[in-house]
Amino acid sequence: MDNSGPVRSPCVSICALDENDICVGCQRSADEIARWSLMTDAERRAVMKLVAEREEKVAL
Incomplete structure (x- = not known):
């Protein structure tokens, strides 16, 4: 993963949360999605x- 540039959103426009509040499209939690625009690039990489x-x- 390239750590030099801005981290783009992994959103794939398949927005639906599973029973654990994880998006089935991008695999981010509801909290991570909500906070994404406020995160630093280091936080986004994490x-x-x-x-x-x-x-x-x-995949398993």
């Missing part, structure tokens, strides 16, 4: 790591 971990679990 969220993107969580997103990758969640995507791995879904």
Whole structure:
């Protein structure tokens, strides 16, 4: 992952929360989605790591 530029939203316009309040489209929590525009790029990178971990679990 490139750490030099701004971190773009992982939104794929499939906006629906599962029973754990995780979006089935982008794998962010409802709180992460709500706070995204206020986060620093470092915070966004941390969220993107969580997103990758969640995507791995879904793929299993």
